[in-house]
Amino acid sequence: MYVGRMGGHGVSLKPISKRIVGLWDTIMKEGERATLHTHDSYEELYYIVDGEARIRIGDEELTVSKGDVVYIPPGVNHNVEAISSLRIISFKVYTGNHNLDLNRLYIS
Template identity: 40%
Template sequence: MFVQAEQANITSAGQGAQRKMLGAGGSLMMVEVTFEKGAVGEVHSHPHEQVSYIVQGSFRFQLGDEEQVVKKGDSVYIPSGVRHGVVALEEESVILDVFTPQREDFLTT
């Protein structure tokens, strides 16, 4: 499957954030989320494993009971069921998220 960036499906990921579906198939899914400065990815958990790579900007990232500032080039592994969330610290901060298995809830929005 090829996904051209300009043809990727874009949906809201909350106030000040947009999610772009970059690929989904088998047991994997990859999405790019762009945040305005101050936008929040609410603390939540899900049964999926997740790896987040910071493409641009920086975030205050909560993972379980730990909180760190992550910036361009950093990555975070999120085990299944662990609570996590972010706050964008810069304008146009971008995260690339990979999930396994796929987030079915993202496919229906």
């Protein structure tokens, strides 16, 4: 793990990866659901900040709650359904042409 500090406070701006990394903070109401989709050019890591959800990854379905971490590899169908009010922080590490995936997210 890399943690950098500038002047004893904050986080260093020193690059730690040549990959593009995205960070999303998502809030869903009880019953809301994302459509089943894939991302061919990036992997995702979900951290469940609060609430409970059903997550489908490929052929598996699991129930997750506050404090759980979920890994989603590139190219695998997945979706999230909020069982209760839900907050997820998702980290995305892009490995290819991420513009195609981002467009697909907004169009579907």
